[in-house]
Amino acid sequence: MGIFLLIRLGAFLLIPCAYWSMDLLNYSQAGKSALLGGLAVLAVSSWSASRATTRGGVGSGWAIGVVTPFVFILAVEAFLRDFFGVSHDDGIVIEALFNSNGGEAAEFVIANSRGMMKHSAFFALALLLFASAAWASGRYHPLTSGRSLGAGGRSKRRNWPLLTFGGLFLLVHLNPTMRKADPFLYFPIRYAKWEYEIEKTRQLQEQLRSTLSDPHLQSMQYAGEGARTVVFMLGESTTRLNWSLYGYPRETTPRLQGMADDLLVFQDVLTGFPGTDGSIKQIFTPATLQKPNLWAKQPDILTMASRAGYKTFWLSNHSTDRQGAVSIISSHADVTTLTNKGGSRGEGSYDEVLLPEFQRALDDPAPRKFIILHMLGAHPAYHFRYPEPFAIFDDAEDDITRQLLEQGRAPWAVMLRNQDDNAMVYMDYLLSKMIDMARSHAARTPTAWLFAPDHGEDVAHYTNFSGHNSRVRSMYEIPLIFWSSPGFSDGTFDREAVRARPYQLDVLDNTLLGLLAVRGDYYEASSDLFSPEFRPGARTYNNMPYP
Numbered sequence: 074m075g076i077f078l079l080i081r082l083g084a085f086l087l088i089p090c091a092y093w094s095m096d097l098l099n100y101s102q103a104g105k106s107a108l109l110g111g112l113a114v115l116a117v118s119s120w121s122a123s124r125a126t127t128r129g130g131v132g133s134g135w136a137i138g139v140v141t142p143f144v145f146i147l148a149v150e151a152f153l154r155d156f157f158g159v160s161h162d163d164g165i166v167i168e169a170l171f172n173s174n175g176g177e178a179a180e181f182v183i184a185n186s187r188g189m190m191k192h193s194a195f196f197a198l199a200l201l202l203f204a205s206a207a208w209a210s211g212r213y214h215p216l217t218s219g220r221s222l223g224a225g226g227r228s229k230r231r232n233w234p235l236l237t238f239g240g241l242f243l244l245v246h247l248n249p250t251m252r253k254a255d256p257f258l259y260f261p262i263r264y265a266k267w268e269y270e271i272e273k274t275r276q277l278q279e280q281l282r283s284t285l286s287d288p289h290l291q292s293m294q295y296a297g298e299g300a301r302t303v304v305f306m307l308g309e310s311t312t313r314l315n316w317s318l319y320g321y322p323r324e325t326t327p328r329l330q331g332m333a334d335d336l337l338v339f340q341d342v343l344t345g346f347p348g349t350d351g352s353i354k355q356i357f358t359p360a361t362l363q364k365p366n367l368w369a370k371q372p373d374i375l376t377m378a379s380r381a382g383y384k385t386f387w388l389s390n391h392s393t394d395r396q397g398a399v400s401i402i403s404s405h406a407d408v409t410t411l412t413n414k415g416g417s418r419g420e421g422s423y424d425e426v427l428l429p430e431f432q433r434a435l436d437d438p439a440p441r442k443f444i445i446l447h448m449l450g451a452h453p454a455y456h457f458r459y460p461e462p463f464a465i466f467d468d469a470e471d472d473i474t475r476q477l478l479e480q481g482r483a484p485w486a487v488m489l490r491n492q493d494d495n496a497m498v499y500m501d502y503l504l505s506k507m508i509d510m511a512r513s514h515a516a517r518t519p520t521a522w523l524f525a526p527d528h529g530e531d532v533a534h535y536t537n538f539s540g541h542n543s544r545v546r547s548m549y550e551i552p553l554i555f556w557s558s559p560g561f562s563d564g565t566f567d568r569e570a571v572r573a574r575p576y577q578l579d580v581l582d583n584t585l586l587g588l589l590a591v592r593g594d595y596y597e598a599s600s601d602l603f604s605p606e607f608r609p610g611a612r613t614y615n616n617m618p619y620p
């Protein structure tokens with residue numbers, strides 16, 4: 074009995090140990106799986122060892138079946154840590170797991186196929202290792218070796234290992250963090266918690282909106298004169314490192330460069346969070362890097378703008394805006410239009426579907442309008458983000474491809490860069506078109522237009538990796554551009570000084586309130602990019618000081 078169990082336990086424990094020694098898992102991830110999985114292996118093996126009917130192949134099959142989910146969770150955690158530098162409980166993973174849909178999931182698989190293949194191979198190898206050991210241990214099976222067969226009276230004694238190991242397995246579940254590591258409870262526990270928190274927040278926000286219970290919200294008033302339109306274009310997965318407007322050698326933003334004299338191109342802006350949900354919570358609410366939970370407790374700027382007499386619009390091509398935290402914020406607009414009806418891969422999901430919605434909002438007779446456009450931008454997979462005529466860098470042989478190849482990038486990494494740059498050109502086309510639309514509208518109403526993406530992207534900038542990578546600077550370094558009609562502001566600020574201001578998007582709500590001329594307790598002039606009282610704050614990326 075002893076050797077039989079030891080071989081199986083040893084074979085299983087090798088798997089978390091191997092992940093840990095390659096630094097694909099930390100000791101806590103590896104340790105919890107080792108303890109839980111180890112006890113499960115001992116329990117199922119001692120059970121099969123005690124019965125003649127489950128000897129040999131059947132018993133091994135049971136052991137492999139029980140071990141598979143544990144190895145699967147190890148593989149998932151290792152993939153996330155290896156490719157994205159995140160732990161399985163990071164907000165960004167929870168968001169991706171539960172605030173996604175079929176289309177986005179399929180795109181994730183396409184965009185990350187290489188990483189998934191690597192870790193699927195590890196998964197298969199680990200299972201093969203355990204399966205071989207499970208078969209090999211059959212030689213020492215107590216019923217095969219004939220050592221523990223005896224009179225019927227002994228059967229009770231044969232049950233004690235199962236009771237001991239099974240009991241211990243259940244006992245460690247009393248610890249909540251161990252419970253969360255159980256592969257069978259892994260997703261249900263996290264989903265229930267996520268759903269509970271979203272629902273709780275939704276109720277709290279409803280209460281804030283519909284009552285006069287918050288005196289700070291009461292203080293938010295329109296301090297401007299007459300009519301005004303403020304447009305905020307929220308992009309997606311765009312680093313300024315890939316914009317020729319910021320010096321990238323490829324012509325990715327020719328149209329914006331053509332109108333550069335009219336634009337304020339901010340030189341030194343970071344996002345606060347490397348994922349859509351987390352970034353949106355910081356941008357649209359008083360939440361900051363230091364106080365990320367305020368998004369749930371305090372009103373968002375759509376609610377503030379409404380109170381101050383604005384008609385608010387949330388026009389989105391993001392198919393996931395109908396779920397999770399973003400759905401709470403977007404539902405606070407007077408008009409919420411989600412143009413992306415299907416998964417995000419469909420033909421109709423190019424961001425140009427926002428153009429007619431934008432025109433309709435501009436034509437709305439309300440005197441004060443706050444229009445938010447949420448683009449799919451360059452969200453992976455990149456080649457779904459632009460129509461064919463914009464695929465101008467496919468098969469490019471220029472300084473960028475040469476430089477990437479010299480840096481040792483794989484051909485597929487270069488291909489992804491080319492596709493991402495195509496998406497930049499399409500974005501340039503749409504942004505310039507939207508500025509033109511805002512310009513015509515400004516003949517009637519003073520208008521301001523601001524663009525920033527939710528975060529940057531890593532497109533083979535440092536390694537072959539392309540995608541969301543919270544460890545690198547390109548994930549945080551973003552473009553921020555501004556256009557306004559001559560009648561919009563008194564124009565007293567020094568444009569040169571303002572465009573050099575170091576800024577981070579976690580406090581962008583103050584800049585937006587500033588443009589809306591909504592003042593009160595939730596407005597901090599020191600965090601408003603355009604205010605004479607602006608003071609730069611400390612900035613961080615990946616929990617490290619920036620720069």
Ligand SMILES: [Zn+2]
Nearest residue numbers: 310348349527
């Ligand atoms: Zn995003």
